Amino acid sequence: MITAGIDCGAKNTKTVILKDGKIIGKGIVLTGFDQSEAVKASLEMALKDAGVSFKDLKHVGGTGSGSKSIRVADVNVNDIKAMTMAAHYFFPTARTVADVGAEEGRAAKCDEKGNVVDFAINEKCAAGAGAFIEAMGRALETPLTEMGPLALSSDKAIAMNAQCTIFAESEVVGLIHAKTLKKDISKSIHDAMASRIVSMIRRIGVNPDIVMIGGVAYNPGFVAALQRELGVEKIFIPDNPEYGTAVGAAVVAATNGQ
Amino acid sequence: MAEEKKPEYWRWLETNWVDPDKKWEDAQIITAGIDVGSVSSQALVMVDGEIYAYSNMRTGSDSPNSARNALKFALEKTTLPEDKIQYCIGTGYGRVNVPMADRSVTEIACHARGANFIYGPQVRTVLDVGGQDIKAIRCDDKGKVTNFLMNDKCAAGTGRGMEVFADLLSVPIGDVGDRSLQVDQEPAPVSSTCVVYAKSEATGLLRKGLDTNQVLAAYCSAMADRIYSLLERVGIEPEFAVTGGMAKNRGVINRLKKKMGIEPMKTEWDTQLAGAVGAALFGFALTKKGKGR
Numbered sequence: 001m002i003t004a005g006i007d008c009g010a011k012n013t014k015t016v017i018l019k020d021g022k023i024i025g026k027g028i029v030l031t032g033f034d035q036s037e038a039v040k041a042s043l044e045m046a047l048k049d050a051g052v053s054f055k056d057l058k059h060v061g062g063t064g065s066g067s068k069s070i071r072v073a074d075v076n077v078n079d080i081k082a083m084t085m086a087a088h089y090f091f092p093t094a095r096t097v098a099d100v101g102a103e104e105g106r107a108a109k110c111d112e113k114g115n116v117v118d119f120a121i122n123e124k125c126a127a128g129a130g131a132f133i134e135a136m137g138r139a140l141e142t143p144l145t146e147m148g149p150l151a152l153s154s155d156k157a158i159a160m161n162a163q164c165t166i167f168a169e170s171e172v173v174g175l176i177h178a179k180t181l182k183k184d185i186s187k188s189i190h191d192a193m194a195s196r197i198v199s200m201i202r203r204i205g206v207n208p209d210i211v212m213i214g215g216v217a218y219n220p221g222f223v224a225a226l227q228r229e230l231g232v233e234k235i236f237i238p239d240n241p242e243y244g245t246a247v248g249a250a251v252v253a254a255t256n257g258q
Numbered sequence: 259m260a261e262e263k264k265p266e267y268w269r270w271l272e273t274n275w276v277d278p279d280k281k282w283e284d285a286q287i288i289t290a291g292i293d294v295g296s297v298s299s300q301a302l303v304m305v306d307g308e309i310y311a312y313s314n315m316r317t318g319s320d321s322p323n324s325a326r327n328a329l330k331f332a333l334e335k336t337t338l339p340e341d342k343i344q345y346c347i348g349t350g351y352g353r354v355n356v357p358m359a360d361r362s363v364t365e366i367a368c369h370a371r372g373a374n375f376i377y378g379p380q381v382r383t384v385l386d387v388g389g390q391d392i393k394a395i396r397c398d399d400k401g402k403v404t405n406f407l408m409n410d411k412c413a414a415g416t417g418r419g420m421e422v423f424a425d426l427l428s429v430p431i432g433d434v435g436d437r438s439l440q441v442d443q444e445p446a447p448v449s450s451t452c453v454v455y456a457k458s459e460a461t462g463l464l465r466k467g468l469d470t471n472q473v474l475a476a477y478c479s480a481m482a483d484r485i486y487s488l489l490e491r492v493g494i495e496p497e498f499a500v501t502g503g504m505a506k507n508r509g510v511i512n513r514l515k516k517k518m519g520i521e522p523m524k525t526e527w528d529t530q531l532a533g534a535v536g537a538a539l540f541g542f543a544l545t546k547k548g549k550g551r
Contacts, residue, residue: 033462033465103455103458124450124451124452124455125412125451125452126452126453126454126455127452131454131455135454163411163412164411164412164413164453165413165452165453165454166413166418166419166422166453166454167296167390167413167418170296170418173319174319177319177320178319
């Protein structure tokens with residue numbers, strides 16, 4: 001059976017094609033302002049990548065903050081369910097999942113089947129989402145992709161007082177004026193954001209194994225900070241973590257069809 | 259080639275003032291209050307418990323310098339030498355970094371005391387909307403704080419949030435309020451709490467065809483909502499007064515007034531001075547009691 005999972009997120013729209021439990025195609029485009037257009041484009045990209053056509057799809061699962069725009073979806077997949085099912089798909093030993101995207105941070109606890117037991121979510125405040133590091137990167141005049149490696153090169157612990165992204169920007173500017181090294185500021189930024197995600201994970205409990213998905217998982221500085229704050233040895237991250245919830249949606253769509 | 263500089267829409271006018279009818283030479287007690295806020299700093303000099311001179315400036319990256327500059331600017335139009343000031347109190351976010359201060363007092367106490375002075379002793383609820391925080395303060399007829407609530411964690415509802423919007427929409431900060439009132443129909447308030455997300459939402463609204471004034475209206479309305487919920491929690495008792503920079507934004511204050519059903523008190527004084535006024539008054543009271551320097 002072939003299914004598709006589409007995750008229409010705040011920044012990117014992702015599609016995954018799943019054939020008998022194996023990922024055979026992927027597509028990603030910027031969501032922009034026209035969500036429906038982004039859904040169409042990412043689906044076409046994934047179908048082409050998989051070498052199948054739309055009519056081969058048995059079911060289409062839709063999820064994400066723009067899931068209403070996924071009109072082709074016949075299975076509506078809850079965001080939390082999509083993330084735990086994705087974690088379970090990649091790592092069956094997963095019990096805690098963190099999903100950190102551009103504008104949302106989520107933590108969920110799941111059982112051995114990938115079912116949701118508990119969850120916490122932040123979609124109100126940019127301080128616990130990828131947007132935070134992006135904004136700080138602008139203040140530091142450092143490209144987003146360099147922020148994490150920069151943080152890794154520092155061993156200083158400078159506390160960030162501000163929680164709010166807007167206030168933290170001023171604080172970063174203040175640190176630059178005080179001649180603080182860029183790498184130390186970058187580490188401080190990652191530590192601050194990791195502590196937001198950790199406080200969310202603590203609310204539902206820290207149960208190994210811990211899996212992280214979402215685009216922010218690409219940031220090695222953030223993952224290291226998260227590991228440090230949680231006091232764990234390893235955080236499991238799948239290849240292409242940004243496709244996480246799309247994979248989950250495709251998995252749910254497949255089980256729904258049986 | 260020189261880089262073209264983007265106009266700074268958030269920037270407001272820095273001012274200083276002196277009362278030409280007062281003579282410091284005749285005064286018994288001269289005190290100063292310096293309020294170093296997160297965004298603006300005020301220095302105010304009182305002669306025998308009355309406002310003599312003040313300045314209102316933007317806070318720099320260095321608190322001690324901001325305090326020094328503010329005091330220098332306040333004294334600029336006077337002949338008063340700095341060493342004639344008998345007692346100086348620092349307040350605000352940077353109050354521990356006011357080098358010339360004899361002591362510091364929290365901005366909550368100073369704003370209540372200052373509002374009591376500039377608005378009159380009838381004031382019972384003071385709302386201070388500053389650069390990086392909102393305070394809802396309840397006080398008695400002496401301007402003594404009886405209860406308060408504040409938000410200093412999040413830019414939503416603060417002056418800084420409004421600055422971000424002024425910049426985004428290229429509208430000078432002083433025009434934001436009035437332009438937000440130039441709409442035929444009140445739009446739905448911006449739904450995102452976080453300023454970062456509200457910015458994206460605003461861009462979306464412009465794309466949907468709303469004009470700049472309508473987007474400003476939607477944001478001012480959201481801000482009034484945010485402020486109102488804090489006031490509601492502390493409990494509103496008339497008379498009601500607003501201090502801080504946001505008091506100058508009619509777009510927010512008019513909408514807040516409608517929600518509350520209470521007319522805010524009026525003053526001739528610059529509402530941003532309240533903290534410095536309170537600080538200078540505390541210094542005056544101490545010196546009068548012989549508890550000065």
